[in-house]
Each structure stands twice: as structure tokens, then as C-alpha cells.
Amino acid sequence: MSSNPIHTDIDYGRAHGKQSGHLAIPYSHNLGGWANLRVPISVIRNGAGPVVLLMAGNHGDEYPGQVAILRLWRELTVEDVTGTLILMPCLNPPAAKASTRLSPLDGRNFNRCFPGNPNGSVSEILAHYLTTVLFPMAGYVIDLHTGGRSMGFLPCAHMHLVPDLKQRARMLAAAEAFLTEVTFLYADVAGTGLLPVEAETQGKIVITTEMGGAELVPATIHRQCQAGLRNVLIHCGVLRGKELSRAEAGLKPARWVQSLDRSDYRFAPESGLYENCVELGEPVKKGDLLGQVHSLENPDRAPVPVEANAEGMLVANRGPSIVGQGDCVACVAHDVDPRKLP
Numbered sequence: 001m002s003s004n005p006i007h008t009d010i011d012y013g014r015a016h017g018k019q020s021g022h023l024a025i026p027y028s029h030n031l032g033g034w035a036n037l038r039v040p041i042s043v044i045r046n047g048a049g050p051v052v053l054l055m056a057g058n059h060g061d062e063y064p065g066q067v068a069i070l071r072l073w074r075e076l077t078v079e080d081v082t083g084t085l086i087l088m089p090c091l092n093p094p095a096a097k098a099s100t101r102l103s104p105l106d107g108r109n110f111n112r113c114f115p116g117n118p119n120g121s122v123s124e125i126l127a128h129y130l131t132t133v134l135f136p137m138a139g140y141v142i143d144l145h146t147g148g149r150s151m152g153f154l155p156c157a158h159m160h161l162v163p164d165l166k167q168r169a170r171m172l173a174a175a176e177a178f179l180t181e182v183t184f185l186y187a188d189v190a191g192t193g194l195l196p197v198e199a200e201t202q203g204k205i206v207i208t209t210e211m212g213g214a215e216l217v218p219a220t221i222h223r224q225c226q227a228g229l230r231n232v233l234i235h236c237g238v239l240r241g242k243e244l245s246r247a248e249a250g251l252k253p254a255r256w257v258q259s260l261d262r263s264d265y266r267f268a269p270e271s272g273l274y275e276n277c278v279e280l281g282e283p284v285k286k287g288d289l290l291g292q293v294h295s296l297e298n299p300d301r302a303p304v305p306v307e308a309n310a311e312g313m314l315v316a317n318r319g320p321s322i323v324g325q326g327d328c329v330a331c332v333a334h335d336v337d338p339r340k341l342p
């Protein structure tokens, strides 16, 4: 069994029922020497069947998934489920309360903490618990993201191009069940230690999203996140009901796009005021102006352009107008048939 110090009141061995509780991560602060950080968790089990681990709030400032899972927490009964559904609406409550990407307790990006460390900081301890206790139980791992405060994102389900072709085919089908207009293959351009990579390495069917971002959550994105999530859970077989096909949802066949080259991700060449010049979802050609950085310190100087690296579509852009040198300000994606990729 794990050496992990997390304590929980959840009984993972219980064969039937709906349990609500926490994972308690020991930590100390100045007014709490024997305190613990509580991360909410609910386990709904109804006999044998698929095991789905459903999570949001990996980054605290990404809320549509947290809202969608909180709704399921209250709405679902044991009879709605076949198998086991594990709900974790917010992996990082201090960050969600502070509206930050990083944990205010240890300064860590939770999505760079895997596989984790049972003797590390609170984020590393929780990552280790997911890696060693919860991922091994699950067949499906769902991690709901947005672009956070820093990035706007065309609402999409997305995934890595995992090397195992059977796993990849099941992940493609699950991503399409999210019923977004665009589905996205992405690359890791900002470090290692990601939650989905650890789950993929363990052979799980991993489903992730970018449901908008840059703070405003329109009602349509909440609805899209909640309806898409329910359809995915039906697709996985853990939620009873009839899976809606894309045609039945009034959608065209899935449009897959990819940003697998580092040059698809555009970064601010210097600090200043960034002006977005293209809307999300708009087509662009190589050399098109995606945005430009204005200098507050040198108003006479022409703004510095950020251009498209190749023909494609803008899938992510900058949220706050203030940028620092090296901040990601745009992502260009290109049409692809993922079932023809090696």
C-alpha cells in the first residue's frame, strides 16, 4: 500500500452507495500546526462496471469543470451509475479560492507535479496519491481545464497523441463524445510532470478539455461543458442513458486540429500591451498578424508583431493585455486526420 500521508474517510472498498468526503493532506501554517488541506471527493458505486475518475480545478482559476462536477455531485444518484464514478470537483481549493493557477500554499503548478512525492509539498503529496492510489483504480481519467486567466481558448476536447494505437483510438472516440465543434491534439511546450501524461503512461483512457478561458465564462460554455461531460460519461458506460451522436446533436463530424510543433505556440517577444488581432476560430495564413506588443515606455516605436507560423486556425489567444516577455499569446492549429497519423 502507499506510503502517502493523505487520510480519507472514503471507503474505496464499499461495494454500493454514494459517499462524500475529503482527502486530508497534512500541512502546517502559522495558525495551524496540525492542520490539513481538505480536497473534496465523492465516490458513487453501483456494482461492477467501468471506473471513471473525474477531476477539475487542477489549475485553480479554471471554473467551468468545477461547476459541472459540483452539479453532478448533487444531481447523481446511485441508480444513475453503472460501475464507479469518482468525483473530484476541485483538486486545488486554495488556488480556486484565490483565483490563481498556482497553489498559494507551495507555489507549485499542480500539473507539473507528477508522478509526485509523498514527502514533498501539498501539491506533490496529492499528485503522488493520484498516481499511486486513484489512477490504478480507474479505467478512464478525465481532467477538465480551461485556458485559465491567462489564455482564451476555443472550447474543445483535447488529447496527446499517445503512442499506443488501441489506447489512442479509444481516446479519440471519447474526445469526440464531448461534442465540441473542434477537437485538438496538443503538445507539451512548457515542461514535464503533467497529470494526463502520468495517466496515459499507466494506460488509462484520458479525456481532457479546454473550455474557454480568460476569466469570463459565458452561459453557453457552462452548458457545453455540462452537456458534453454527461455525454462522455454515458460513452464511458458509467452513466446510464443514450449517447448522443454528433449528428443527433446537430454537429458535423468532428473537426480535428493539431498543434504538435513548437512553432505553433507563439510567445511575446518583449513585455508590453498585447493587442489580439484575430478572433478565436478564425483562419490564418503564414505571416498573418495574430497580435502585436505595444510599448508603454517607447510610444514612438512601432508595435512588435506576433505572426502566424503557418496556415491554420487560431485556437488560443492572450487573456490579460499586459504581457511579459516569453508569455504565450497565441496558438495556431492545423487540420489533421488523427486516425491517419503514425
Ligand code: CA
Residues within 6 Å of the ligand: 059, 062, 145, 146, 147, 148
Ligand atoms: Ca489549464
